[in-house]
Amino acid sequence: MSQLIIPLNVGNTGFMxxxxxxxxxxxxxxxxxxxxxxxxxxxxxxxxxxxxxxxxTTVLWFAFGYSMCFGPTINGIIGDPTYYAFLHGITLETMFKGNDAGIPLIVHVAYQMMFAIITPALITGAFANRVTFKAYFLFLTGWLVFVYFPFVHMVWSPDGLFAKWGVLDYAGGIVVHNTAGFAALASVLYVGRRQKVELKPHNVPLIALGSGLLWFGWYGFNAGSELRVDSVTASAFLNTDIAASFAAITWLLIEWYKHKKPKFVGLLTGGIAGLATITPAAGYVSLSSAALIGICAGAICFYAVALKNRFGWDDALDVWGVHGIGGMVGTILLGVFAAKAWNVNGADGLLLGNTSFFFMQVAAVIISGVWAFSFTYGMLWLINLFTPVRVDPASEDNMDDAFHGEEAYIS
Structure with a gap:
């Protein structure tokens, strides 16, 4: 019996x-x-x-990361790390077989690699000013291998454990934001508070530039997760902007009411919270549901940050409150608002009578959050046995010079 040959689709390939x-x-x-x-x-x-x-991350992805994520499953938790090791066997003619989009496998390798790159980088905002570069390098390696790669396989590989359960995560609410957010919380609790907590950012225009680039890139993050161009791609694109905008305005209004002034950094942070929260649901829900998810994101993430402050957790850049809670809330709300009318490959959610799907989504965020938190805390403890994790107090206020011998601004 001849093997099905998937022809190259130039449009989908260029889009991806x-x-x-x-x-x-x-x-x-x-x-x-x-x-x-x-x-x-x-x-x-x-x-x-x-x-x-x-x-x-690119080096690890090339060596064994892609294989651990998308190679043939070993136990539903991890793929065979040798199957695509060093991208062996992938040629110009090797096509991605996850759907009939007609994209080369090397395009899928590249696209998924970009997700792997940004996910551990999200965590760094939590322990800003406190972790040595050597310890972070070890942390980056271990976290990818034991947290990120397994959850990619479990959720996004067809033979993965969560995929078999029927769990959905369109673009990374579980895989990216929930795991990174709860790893960030573990990092904060292990490393402890800064000697001097900085309450004000040093450069708001730089924050605005970063927010704009993140928002712009997020269209590739969410719309690209369809891996082809169709109507679901378009709805995921628009849902991304709708949720981010509603979340930004919600955060702004709450903060304006509480502090009597509309804060620019609050507006930007609310937008990022909305982007994180819509990520798991972008291609599975209606436009009106995206607006409701955005409102929930702005309010819940705002109060999560307030709760963090009340507990005295020194999550410097609010990674847990924005990404961890955002990813968790978005994944659970997907279980509520999902509708096959907006994606036939998705599911109907709680509002359409599918209670089992809702509880599977809840279970997935709990399992991923607990594992990311537990492993991160234990790994930092282990790293500290070999090299100090926390910077010495004298270096905390000037890590640029202490660790890199460079300065951002020349006076």
Whole structure:
């Protein structure tokens, strides 16, 4: 019996290369966003953490990461790390067989690699000014191998455990934001508070630039997750903007009411919260549902950050409150609002009578959050046995010079 040959679709291939570029741009955008939020003598350190992920994650992805994520399953939790090791066996003629979109496998390798790059970089905002570069390098490696790669396989590989359950995650609410957010919380609790907590960002225009790049790149993040151009691609694109905008306005209004002034950084942070929250649902819900998800994102993430402050957790750049809670809320609300009328390959949610799907979504976020938190805390403890995780107090206020011998601004 002859094997089905999938012809190359030039349009889909070009679109996915564009989306890969957009998602890649999100990592420098994140570096600018975080760089503006920290002090002016710690800018390069936190930006370096994003850019080292851009480079080192690519090396790991090439060596075994893609294979662990999308190779033949071993136990439903991880793929065979040797199957695509060093991208062996992938040629110009090798087509992606996950659907009939007609894209080469190398395009799928590139697109998914950009997701892998930005996910651990998200965590760095939580422990800003406190973790040594050597410890972060080890953390980056271990976290990808034992948290990110397994959850990609479980959720997005057809033979993955969660995929078999029927769990849905359109573009990374579980895989990216929930795992990164709860890893961030574990990092904060292990590393402890900064000696001097900076309450004001040093460069708001830099934050705005980073936010704009993230928002722009997020269209590739969400719309590209359809892996082809069709009507679902368009709805995911528009849902992304709708949710982000409603969340930004919701955050702005709440903060305006509480502090009597409309805050620009609050508006930007609310937009990012909306983007994180719509991510798991973008291609599975209606436009009106996206607006409701955005409102929920703005309000719930705002009060999650307030709760963090009340508990005294020094999550410097609110990774847990924005990404962790956003990813969790978005995944659960997908279980409520999902509708096959908007994606025949999706599911109907709780509002359409599908209670089992709703509870599977809840179970998935709990399992992923607990594992990401537990492993991260344990891994930091283990790393600290070999090299100090926390910077010494004298270096905390000027990590750029202490660790990199460079300055962001020449006086």
């Amino acid at each position: 290369l564009l989306c890969s570029s957009l998602v890649m741009l999100m990592t420098p955008g994140l570096a600018f966003f975080y760089g503006g939020l920290v002090g002016n003598k710690n800018v390069l350190s936190i930006m370096m953490q994003s850019f080292i992920s851009l480079c080192w």
